[in-house]
Amino acid sequence: MKENIKVFQILVDNTSGVLSRISGLFTRRGYNIESISAGVTADPRITRITIKTSGDDDIMEQIEKQVGKLLDVRDIHELKPEESVFRELAMIKVRATASQRENVIALAGIFRGNIIDVSSESLMIEVTGNSGKIDAFIKLLSGYEILELARTGVAGLGRGTKNVIYID
Amino acid sequence: MTATDALIKCLEMEGVTHVFGYPGVAICPFYDSILNSSIKTILVRQEQNAAHEASGYARVTGKAGVAVVTSGPGATNLITGIATAFADSIPLVCITGQVNSELMGSDVFQEADISGACESFVKYSYIVRDPNEIPRIIKEAFYIATSGRKGPVLIDLPIDVQMAEIRKFSYPEEANIRTYKPTVEGHAVQIRKVLRALKNARRPIICAGGGVHLSGAKEEVRRFVEENEIPLVCTMMGLGTLPTDHPLFYGMVGNNGQVYGNRAMNDADVVLMVGARVADRSITQPDLITENKVLVHIDVDPAEIGKNAGPTIPLVGDIKNIFEHFNQKVIEADYTDWIDRLDGYKDDGMNARTRTVYGDEDDGNPDTVAPSFFIRELSRAMKKDAVYVADVGQNQMWSCANVRIREGRFLTSGGMGTMGYAVPAALGAKIGAPDKQVVAVCGDGGFQMTMMELATLKQYDVHVKIVVLHNGVLGLVRQYQHFTYKDRFSVINLDGSPDLEKLSAAYGIPYLRISDEADMLDxxxxxxxxDETMLLEVMVDPNSLA
Known part of the structure; x- marks a missing residue:
């Protein structure tokens, strides 16, 4: 069956161990996690977990049902690419001597990246965007030595007001 | 009022009559408070049995069984019992003592992360940090365990929380869990679709699973089958949905089931899976039951629907509720030809059985009896509404194939296949249904795993009939090695087993032995x-296959 990649938005009660319950479920049932990010919502009782996963249609259906069955989970649904906005943050530290600095800053500028730390031998760039944009930026930096790299994983929201989940 | 006083009060308000367990320091506040209560305590001889006993109790009463043990090894011993209950969706509330909450995570004496260890086989678990939350948590725990797809709930209770004072006690009227609203009511459109499919069917079959018993829907399903004359097969967990001799019952399906039951499934054009998981032991090739047929899958757990086989018509809800809807009208259809065909299959199957090498009623060995013959006669002689508890192994296979169920129940560990389940589960069942005859049937391997519960039976004067089929080997493994490893037997001899007559005498339990078909019936x-507890040892030839 066709392998596809989906992003699920999961709203959970902020109970202790909830993230491990969800990631444990993925591990023991053999579902892939391409990326996972979690953070509290405007309502402090609720955490939003965004999981990017891959698998065939049957697995996708099972993920939705099995995660939905966990008692701490208020809602799980797919963030469809055409109806959603995705962002990921990457922090990239590259080796850059004084002579290379200008070029790196110019590249970062094209990708709307910010320079957030400078030392005599390195630059740290912050770049946000969808995963593809970040991949492309990292690829462009391949001529330089990447010293350290941190990526957050995908966060996403549905567009407009159609898919907003209201919590009572 | 201490937290455990409050906890006991909650249990009383939930209608708990018995607590199965084993004390230790970390649960002593609980066992101190329970002295002031009318709830009876049963001291098991190993914690695993506390969960099995609670499971037997739950299955005959329909209420959640309660097991209460101490921290560390007490809690970890409970694990097999919890996993067994989870696999068969049996409602349990398991309470474990825990070390002082300030010390949790520092590896102190008898500390084990039990909620972490059990995470994948409990329906939900709590670690109680605030004693004032106890009433809410207990209310939720019983609700979660007994609603939707039932299952075990774990409550880990640190000793300091148990000893804390509670300012104001009030027990909530109902559990209100925002994230948990199981679907009970079947969707009207789907119900109509199912009825239409049955009306258009020529060869319909119902496959009943354990969900029928869990939902308490036996009467509703039976009525539906009889009024519409639809044939029924069942999974191991569904045994007893119809009496064994019912004309519309066509046996158990699966690799240990009857050939005619499986033929019925294969030839059907509409299959109703009812409270059954389409699990590997029942449906070896899930693709086959969707090929050229309409598959209707009825289950309270939406995650089971489509997990192993994609249904044509999914129907989520409580089986009892759904069959009440089904029963509102008789389906206008005639399946007589189909039933004639299935009766033919059944006759063929019965004839094939009597054509086996030694026939049906003799195993060809003068010192042993044919286990299938024995099981048939035993269950025939049992009371009409008796509870038959089968252990795991060849005894279970012989039981499934030969037991005659009328109005009673058939209990066994189906999903997990936990050896040693029968004796403790029978004990729990007898406590839950003291007026019923309860018979446990085990092999000599499984029996030795939990035979320490003979002491519990004795201590609390619980009357259970225990059958040990003695062949001196781990029969089902031996059988597997016979076929798969061409008689290269490995680690299956039970040499060193005790003399069961002397063992019974040591426990003060009467003992009988059958080694010949001649006096078997007597x-x-x-x-x-x-009515008293008795142990019946039945000698079986190790070459007898299940």
Missing amino acids: KIDAFLAT
Whole structure:
């Protein structure tokens, strides 16, 4: 069956161990996690977990049902690419001597990246965007030595007001 | 009022009559408070049995069984019992003592992360940090365990929380869990679709699973089958949905089931899976039951629907509720030809059985009896509404294939296949249904895993009939090695087993032994004649296959 990649938005009660319950479920049932990010919502009782996963249609259906069955989970649904906005943050530290600095800053500028730390031998760039944009930026930096790299994983929201989940 | 006083009060308000367990320092506040209560305590001889006993109790009463043990090894011993209950969706509330909450995570004496260890086989778990939350948590725990797809709930209770004072006690009227609203009511459109599919069907079959018993829907399903004359097969967990001799019952399906039951499934054009998981032991090739047929899958757990086989018509909800809807009208259809065909299959199957090498009623060995013959006669002699508890192994296979169920129940560990389940589960069942005759049937391997519960039976004067099929080997493994490893037997001899007559005497339990078909019926009658606990050892040839 066709392998596809989906992003699920999961709203959970902020109970202790909830993230491990969800990631444990993925591990023991053999579902892939391409990326996972979690953070509290405007309502402090609720955490939003965004999981990017891959698998065939049957697995996708099972993920939705099995995660939905966990008692701490208020809602799980797919963030469809055409109806959603995705962002990921990457922090990239590259080796850059004084002579290379200008070029790196110019590249970062094209990708709307910010320079957030400078030392005599390195630059740290912050770049946000969808995963593809970040991949492309990292690829462009391949001529330089990447010293350290941190990526957050995908966060996403549905567009407009159609898919907003209201919590009572 | 201490937290455990409050906890006991909650249990009383939930209608708990018995607590199965084993104390230790970390649960002593609980066992101190329970002295002031009318709830009876049963001291098991190993914690695993506390969960099995609670499971037997839950299955005959329909209420959640309660097991209460101490921290560390007490809690970890409970794990097999919890996993067994989870696999068969049995409602349990398991309470474990825990070390002082300030010390949790520092590896102190008898500390184990039990909620972490059990995460994948409990329906939900709590670690109680605030004693004032106890009433809410207990209310939720019982609700979660007994609603939707039932299952075990774990409550880990640190000793300091148990000893804390509670300012104001009030027990909530109902559990209100925002994230948990199981679907009970079947969707009207789907119900109509199912009825239409049955009306258009020529060869319909219902496959009943354990969900029928869990939902308490036996009467509703039976009525539906009889009024519409639809044939029924079942999974191991569904045994007892119809009496074994019911004309519309076509046996158990699966690799240990009857050939005619499987033929019925394969030839059907509409299959109703009812409270069954389409699990590997029942449906070896899930693709086959969707090929050229309409598959209707009825289950309270939406995640089971489509997990192993994609249904044509999914129907989520409580089986009892759904069949009440089904029963509102009789389906206008005639399946007589189909039933004739299935009766033919059944006759063929019965004839094939009597054509086996030694026939049906003799195993060809003068010192042993044919286990299938024994099981048939035993269950025939049992009371009409008796509870038959089968252990795991060949005894279970012989039981499934030969037991005669009328109005009673058939209990076994289906999903997990936990050896040693029968004796403790029978004990729990007898406590839950004291007026019923309860018979545990085990092999000599499984029996030795939990035979320490003979002491519990004795201590609390619980009357259970215990059958040990003695072949001196781990029969089902031996059988597997016979076929798969061409008789290269490995680690299956039970040499060193105790003399069961002396063992029974040591526990003060009467003992009988059957080693010959000639006096088998008399011995069975003698075994069942009294109400008292008795051990019946039945000699079986190790070459007898299941």
